[in-house]
Amino acid sequence: MSTGTRVLELLGLLQNRRHWPGHELARRLGVSRRTLRRDIGSLQELGYPITAARGTGGGYQLSPGASLPPLVLSEDEAAAIVLGLQEITAGPFPGSADAALSAMAKIVQVLPVRIRRRIDSLRAVALPARPPEARVGITDVASLTTLALACRDTETVEFAYRTRTGQAAARTVQPHHIVRVGNGLYLIAWDLDRADWRTFRADRIGGASRTGATFAPRPLPAEDPVEYVRARIRAMPARYPVRATVGAPAERVREEIAHYGTVEPVDDTSCRVEIAADSLDWAAFCIGALNAPVVVHGPPEAVAHMRAWGRRLTAGTQEPP
Secondary structure (H helix, E strand, O other): OOHHHHHHHHHHHHHHOOOEEHHHHHHHHOOOHHHHHHHHHHHHHOOOOEEEEOOOOOEEEEOOOOOOOOOOOOHHHHHHHHHHHHHHHOOOOHHHHHHHHHHHHHHHHOOOHHHHHHHHHHHOOEOOOOOOOOOOOOOOHHHHHHHHHHHHHOEEEEEEEEOOOOOEEEEEEEEEEEEEEOOEEEEEEEEOOOOEEEEEEHHHEEEEEEEEEEOOOOOOOOOOHHHHHHHHHHHOOOOEEEEEEEOOOHHHHHHHHHHHOEEEEEEOOEEEEEEEEOOHHHHHHHHHOOOOOEEEEEOHHHHHHHHHHHHHHHHHOOOOO
16 A cells, blocks of 8 residues: 555544544554554644544544645545535525535535546436425435436436335336435436336435446436426325315415415415325425414324324423423
């Protein structure tokens, strides 16, 4: 191992743990204690605030400093940081968004080409406007970056997909777009086994791998990928079709619910709302956030769920005996 490579590995170890005994660091690097001290000195000369403690229990520690020296990031860590900055950039606060955009540009431009190509694929994810409370659940950053790269390079991918019933199924697809709709990320792909278009929730995809086989992009069945995914979601049979009457004008409720449900006016001061959801918590949140009188009609599971919410919230506002 060259000196430069060893020093970078040493820096990564110091950043991953608060305190390292000297003998353990030397063992991990495969060097003598004397060489370790020399490498520590090299990092200190570069501005890294590394403190050394002697005696029993002594060792090395990377302390907070007055400036931010270079960081050593793995490929997945860099992807996670840029994805988080991208989330802030698309947020509702202009000041934070500008700072996040500036930070993202600085990080990406100094990354090695191999990692930068992977990060650039994430920055191309389609991001429609969404309410600030919507959150994207990402459980496998490596799979997400693999899919984004495959979309960019028109390369067939394989992955394990967890269906709505919890069963695992192997899929081979030609990925075209990753879009954000509501509180989730979705992959639009041509399913080779089914010879048809399919949408996949990104949080249910795992172990994605590129096959090396490229394909000619197909024209999507709709001009707007985001609207296409929304239409597919609406067409899917939801587990809970929650129905309610809301004591507010339909126009106002439609603006607040947006594409999460359908709104039909009853009169000038009330409307009927239906939200098709797989999560009763999500439906209860959407209805409860309307700040208007609400009567939930069904299904029975939704009525019981809303009653339980009401009891918990009421109990939480009572004065202690």
